[in-house]
Amino acid sequence: MTPTRDLAGYRVVAVHAHPDDESISTGGALADLARRGADVLVVTCTLGEEGEVIGETYAQLIADEADQLGGYRIGELARALAALGVRGTFLGGAGHYRDSGMAGSAASRNPRAFVNCGEGGVDKLAEILEAERPHLVITYDPNGGYGHPDHIRAHEVAHAAAERTGVPRLVWAARLRSELEGGLPAQAPDGWRLPAPGELDAVDGTETWVELGEETYRAKVEAMRAHATQITIGEAAGPEGLTTYALSNLITQVITRREHYRSGAGAPLRAGGGLLEGIAK
Template sequence: MTTDFVQRPNVADRRLLLVHAHPDDESLTTGGVIARYVGEDVEVTVVTCTLGEEGEVIGERWAQLAADRADQLGGYRVLELSRALAALGVDGPRFLGGAGHWRDSGMAGTPAAGNPRAWVNADEEEALEALVAVIREIRPHVVVTYDPRGGYGHPDHIAVHDRVTAAVELSGTEDYPEAGAPWTPAKVYWTVTEQSALDAGIAAIGDLPDGWRRPEPGELPSVADDRVTTAVDVSAVLDAKRTAMAAHATQVVLAPGGGQFALSNMVAQPVFAEEHFVLARGELGRVDDSGREDDLFAGIG
């Protein structure tokens, strides 16, 4: 039996849950909103589903930790995530099922994707019950995860989207009674990159560090502007966001000045002072002249 109500919080009692696939995803895509809402006394929880064991390491200092060598990268990335979350003002890290329960799946078609411990191969009931338990424990008013494409198509991101979407629906029912009392979040958002913001950020790229390159047309993922429902200004917390990104040093490098960053492919990407979202569940709250919200909690309360 499903419930047909949505709990409404007091303005001073707001809780935000973000579910990410790997360490660094939280900082790259949602570091600004994490820091902003922590600063507004929102209770923010970040849950990560894997240790990021299959990440490609930048530079030589930690290269031997990689999965095809010592296979110790996941443990080191726990430290990186801890530093990043501290910079954003969040306690943690918190891993779904406990640290190391599920493994980074790597990209589709790689040997890592065949590992029985890989997140893409997780038992669906076990994964859903773990997510439902988190939702019922935290009782978030807003949940943030990826869009159906997983942002850029990573199988782990897609699996997070699918499972979080299902868990949100289940968390308000009487299923999984051992996972806690039912709770229905008021809103679910997908973190996305707005096409015009990406185009503007790329156009603003000047000189790049040696070895970096500009992205090719269409190389970086984005969504059409008219799909974006919510744009959150994070300019006041950009320093915290950049510090968190830099904490993931095996995976991310910032350009001098902090206007761009690159992953192991050394493709320059803009660091956005506004983070974009698509409302996937719930109702739009107050909107501005553009027809968009500027607050993930708009309309709640």
């Protein structure tokens, strides 16, 4: 069925730290917005060079070996964005800022690390926002979702650039604990484990959500599947028959049928309302 193009004329920019964040955190909303006619751009701040990889196939690409993971992830990101039906660009160009790694790591002391971008990162994102004139910016909450320094810096840069350029609304992606934990299967797939109570990053309440219809849900699954160095897609399982996945830590998670969002800056979200509701074209 042809989707309603009720969002034609709207422009959306999502600001993410690494390739794969756009698909895991916001893939459903991005695909839904694009299918409904909005022009959606994903700004990725680093190449994810410091990421871990799954299995032996790509093991020698990591930073401590060939240090080629970032270049490989450019291709993964391109395939994921194609699955979502959205555009993409890198902040400052591909490779301008480097993955900072976790807090206190040697990678965070690299002058090119994104956490060290200073006002230059804000300037570069403001240039993009001035050119795009988005009605909506999507990014992380102040904790970056789960505390990664690059996520936190993406939050800071997005807020500063959005305020400078007068973006009407900025929202934070979030995961609702009850849905995330309630959809888990009773047993983990072979080789994986179930999360401990409270182990997954999640919140207990949000302002609104995006329902993922079948086509949008499949688009998100395929976008996540494109990031094969980072994500393993499993089978449908659990009480709700949700698709399972795991990162390199092999902790079982599920792709929920809703993506949740919270008000960050500008016009607040209406409880249960659309991400662009109340914003004039």
